[in-house]
Amino acid sequence: xxxxxxxxxxxxxxxxxxxxxxxxxxxxxxxxxxxxxxxxxxxxxxxxxxxxxxxxxxxxxxxxxxxxxxxxxxxxxxxxxxxxxxxxxxxxxxxxxxxxxxxxxxxxxxxxxxxxxxxxxxxxxxxxxxxxxxxxxxxxxxxxxxxxxxxxxxxxxxxxxxxxxxxxxxxxxxxxxxxxxxxxxxxxxxxxxxxxxxxxxxxxxxxxxxxxxxxxxxxxxxxxx
Amino acid sequence: xxxxxxxxxxxxxxxxxxxxxxxxxxxxxxxxxxxxxxxxxxxxxxxxxxxxxxxxxxxxxxxxxxxxxxxxxxxxxxxxxxxxxxxxxxxxxxxxxxxxxxxxxxxxxxxxxxxxxxxxxxxxxxxxxxxxxxxxxxxxxxxxxxxxxxxxxxxxxxxxxxxxxxxxxxxxxxxxxxxxxxxxxxxxxxxxxxxxxxxxxxxxxxxxxxxxxxxxxxxxxxxx
Numbered sequence: 001x002x003x004x005x006x007x008x009x010x011x012x013x014x015x016x017x018x019x020x021x022x023x024x025x026x027x028x029x030x031x032x033x034x035x036x037x038x039x040x041x042x043x044x045x046x047x048x049x050x051x052x053x054x055x056x057x058x059x060x061x062x063x064x065x066x067x068x069x070x071x072x073x074x075x076x077x078x079x080x081x082x083x084x085x086x087x088x089x090x091x092x093x094x095x096x097x098x099x100x101x102x103x104x105x106x107x108x109x110x111x112x113x114x115x116x117x118x119x120x121x122x123x124x125x126x127x128x129x130x131x132x133x134x135x136x137x138x139x140x141x142x143x144x145x146x147x148x149x150x151x152x153x154x155x156x157x158x159x160x161x162x163x164x165x166x167x168x169x170x171x172x173x174x175x176x177x178x179x180x181x182x183x184x185x186x187x188x189x190x191x192x193x194x195x196x197x198x199x200x201x202x203x204x205x206x207x208x209x210x211x212x213x214x215x216x217x218x219x220x221x222x223x224x225x
Numbered sequence: 226x227x228x229x230x231x232x233x234x235x236x237x238x239x240x241x242x243x244x245x246x247x248x249x250x251x252x253x254x255x256x257x258x259x260x261x262x263x264x265x266x267x268x269x270x271x272x273x274x275x276x277x278x279x280x281x282x283x284x285x286x287x288x289x290x291x292x293x294x295x296x297x298x299x300x301x302x303x304x305x306x307x308x309x310x311x312x313x314x315x316x317x318x319x320x321x322x323x324x325x326x327x328x329x330x331x332x333x334x335x336x337x338x339x340x341x342x343x344x345x346x347x348x349x350x351x352x353x354x355x356x357x358x359x360x361x362x363x364x365x366x367x368x369x370x371x372x373x374x375x376x377x378x379x380x381x382x383x384x385x386x387x388x389x390x391x392x393x394x395x396x397x398x399x400x401x402x403x404x405x406x407x408x409x410x411x412x413x414x415x416x417x418x419x420x421x422x423x424x425x426x427x428x429x430x431x432x433x434x435x436x437x438x439x440x441x442x443x444x445x446x447x448x449x
Binding site: 049058059061063064065068069071072075076088089091092093095096099100133 | 278287290292293294297298300301304305316317319320323324327328361
């Protein structure tokens with residue numbers, strides 16, 4: 001099927017989603033570690049529009065954006081470990097919730113991390129509302145994919161390690177086990193799956209990643225004032 | 226929900242480009258459906274029932290199962306009704322189509338819409354951004370008749386607003402974004418798109434769009 005390279009870094013959860021998918025499918029790959037403060041010519045060539053990671057390079061062609069990469073991986077290596085649900089409606093709803101996770105759950109969690117003062121409380125409430133909707137989606141199921149993990153589990157997977165890191169950097173709690181018992185239970189099952197566990201970075205790396213990002217954003221804000 | 230032959234309904238709003246693309250997708254595939262108009266400024270209980278998460282249109286209801294989000298609906302149509310495919314077959318081409326459809330909405334449409342909702346420096350920047358994004362699209366299209374090649378497809382439907390709605394927004398905002406001389410590929414594609422038998426004759430009225438978006442511009446400028 002041709003060599004597979006992933007441009008990325010394992011402290012970044014969109015990159016780890018891709019590694020999870022490749023591992024579950026038993027696809028050999030090479031990681032090319034990127035320094036986001038000094039992006040390589042290869043990254044700029046392979047993703048000239050957004051200049052972001054992850055980038056999957058397969059047969060010398062780049063595929064960008066983690067959600068698109070997951071679908072590509074599922075379509076190319078379709079005989080091993082299907083990620084997308086088989087039923088077209090379930091497949092579409094998985095795409096819908098994946099979009100919701102990236103556009104709402106992730107974004108509101110970051111907002112809560114960055115906010116200060118009164119705005120922080122409002123941001124925390126908004127973030128928790130998105131988690132409530134995810135909590136309802138996991139009701140009655142072991143995983144979002146059913147009995148085994150699938151596409152949507154990989155998309156939500158960042159909450160098992162990166163959300164606690166965001167909480168630590170932001171000095172707040174979003175996902176507590178009493179308010180979101182089902183989501184919490186899901187994280188415990190998800191994180192113990194070998195293919196998942198093997199790709200997790202040390203938590204300090206994730207904390208460092210977000211703290212560096214937050215410091216940078218705050219320095220930008222300070223320079224505007 | 227009971228599975229059965231409850232048919233296909235599309236809940237939409239007359240001026241929404243997200244709704245238009247789904248309508249045209251269904252017509253291209255010859256899917257029979259019932260259209261239900263929703264007044265987005267006076268929403269019915271139906272919409273909050275079938276799309277409680279975002280409350281937006283379009284929503285496709287197939288056999289009683291509701292599905293929101295235009296790009297997701299179009300993929301679903303292709304998976305359930307496999308004739309007259311909208312998507313390419315090759316996995317890489319499909320990834321490309323999905324990438325550019327996100328670019329269409331998150332970059333082109335967002336910046337173009339902002340020119341309608343803003344003025345002065347914010348509007349100037351939005352115009353520059355929109356032009357920059359269109360330059361990428363122009364390059365992507367190249368000299369092809371459609372984004373899909375010889376036949377209209379998913380990416381044409383996702384980019385379609387450029388052909389018929391962007392000119393209205395430009396007029397309302399008194400800006401120029403898609404200059405035909407600077408964007409010859411897109412200018413040719415615009416004609417190919419609006420002249421396509423499925424699209425032609427099923428476009429919203431230009432006068433009605435102008436009136437609607439002029440009102441929208443006033444509303445947004447008052448909020449600034």
